[in-house]
Amino acid sequence: MENVFLKSPPVVQNPTANRFSVSWCVSGLATGWVEWGYDESLGNKAVSSHHGLIATDENFLSVPVVGIDENCRVYYRTATVAVKYHTAYEIEQGEVIYSNIYQIILPNRSADTFSMTVVNDTHEATAILKLFVKRVQEIKPDFHMWNGDACHSFNSHDQLGQVVLNPSDESDFSRSGGWAAERPLLYTLGNHERRGSHARSLCKAITPWTYEMSSLIKKVSQYYFVVRHGPVALVCLDSGEDKPDNREVFGNMADYEAYRKEQRDWLAVILKDPSVTSAKYIIAFVHIPLRPIDGANDGCRNEGYAFYSGECNKLWTKLLLEAGCQLIVSGHQHQVEYHPADDNYPINQLVGGGDKMEDAALIYLEATTKSLVLRVEDINQKILIQSEIRSKNSC
Ligand SMILES: [Fe+2]
CATH class of the missing domain: 2.60.40 (Immunoglobulin-like)
Structure with missing residues (x-):
């Protein structure tokens, strides 16, 4: 055969x-x-x-x-x-x-150090992904995160598999294990992951998280989850599509508004879990930024699409703030920006890069019990942003 x-x-x-x-x-x-x-x-x-x-x-x-x-x-x-x-x-x-x-290595609450790389909005840009895969292999972080919009849409099993499991389109796996054979890939979905005839097959390749509700009952909890490693708790959320559920383009097959509320209820519980409360740093990951921008589309209008998520902001920000979350890492806007917490928005908001060489960015987070440093570099490894986040106890 x-x-x-x-x-x-x-x-x-x-x-x-x-x-x-x-x-x-x-x-x-x-x-x-x-x-x-x-x-x-x-x-x-x-x-x-x-x-x-x-x-x-x-x-x-x-x-x-x-x-x-x-x-x-x-x-x-x-x-x-x-x-x-x-x-x-x-x-x-x-x-x-x-x-x-x-x-x-797997998540370990007592680890002394934490490191992770993050990319977003790569949109099947293989030339960029080849460079990012190489860079992640050089940095050797504990975890690597894909913060949404890996694709434009999923149109066949073949294309879906290549995009999410073989992003740099290699053929010889004896020489390269990609970016997530030697560290876990954490994947938060963007708006594009739910588009196309094969979007519903994503769960065969990027597997949802399972939580035990009891010894007998397991609940598949979609694509929101918490990971605790060393001094850092990662709270990973799914902002869904970038338009209201009732838009014609979704063909009456969108149910994100309920899904965001489900995550609010989950947040209210998980943010009180000792794995989160005992962390010195709480970082949230969500594809569409939560920080409001004056006059920009909040994703609730009858035209256009979200530049930030007004609905997720309304449902989740207060809970994240009360828990002591110091940083939200997002993408979607295809431009690197860092907004320190201010009167407009009370949590530091980082936005990563896009799918053109000049917009592409790799985020690097490195923590010890004493400090959390965030760095954003462009495709040529030029540092665009560097900042230090203070631990919860010193805020
Ligand atoms: Fe997006």
């Missing part, structure tokens, strides 16, 4: 202190698993199964790895096997294709 081949490096996602998931793209019907352990001998195997069936897919494989000891370096590799059904009882399988062995 014809074997399948890998169409992306592994992309580590959904990290917590004792679990993560890995997604990757394949060229045809396949199944797969993740081998993992605390050194290169690995020794454990994780599979993705639902009601007893181990998952197969023609485009995306995604495996949750659970039960990891906290505060350990984890080694893993993916394994992929082509599957062909001749009859129900005659299933042919191809050779096992292994990825390289990679190592990652």
Whole structure:
């Protein structure tokens, strides 16, 4: 039988202190698993199964790895096997294709330091993404975040997979693991991620976060989540589309207004969780900026589109401020701007760059228990913005 081949490096996602998931793209019907352990001998195997069936897919494989000891370096590799059904009882399988062995660290509240890179609004600009992937590999941050608008729209499984799991469009994964094989990718959705005939398939490649409501009931919580590492809590939100739900262009298939309220209710609870309250720094990530701009479209009008999100601002800012959030990192405006907290808006608001070489920007956040430094650099690594954020206790 014809074997399948890998169409992306592994992309580590959904990290917590004792679990993560890995997604990757394949060229045809396949199944797969993740081998993992605390050194290169690995020794454990994780599979993705639902009601007893181990998952197969023609485009995306995604495996949750659970039960990891906290505060350990984890080694893993993916394994992929082509599957062909001749009859129900005659299933042919191809050779096992292994990825390289990679190592990652998972969120750890007691870590001394924290570092992350952030990009946004890359809109399938492969030339920019190749440079950013290389830069992230050089910086070696603990986490890498894609803060929305990775695409224009999702129009096929092939295109979706290439954009979100193989953004620099590589073909040889023996030499490059992309930007998220050796660190978790945190992904907050922009307005463009919900556009196109295949937008509803994004969850096969960029996996939503699952929260345990009880030992028996799990709730898939869409794309909003909290990550705590060292002195920093990351509160990651989903601002949805940039126009009201009732606009004709959405074909009566938009439900963001309820989704934003759901996140307000979640924020009211999660911001009181010890993982957030004990952090020295709280950084919120949301694709569309919350800081109002006089006269600009707030996304609630009958024409145009949001330059900032009036509705998210109304629902979320007060809760974030009361929790002591010091910084909101956004994109959407395709221009780098930093607005220190002032009378107009009480939280520092950083806005990242866009999909043209002259607008592209990479944000770098680095913290110890003593300081949090934010830097924004352009595509040539020229520093555009540098600022220090004071810890909650010293504000
Ligand atoms: Fe956007």
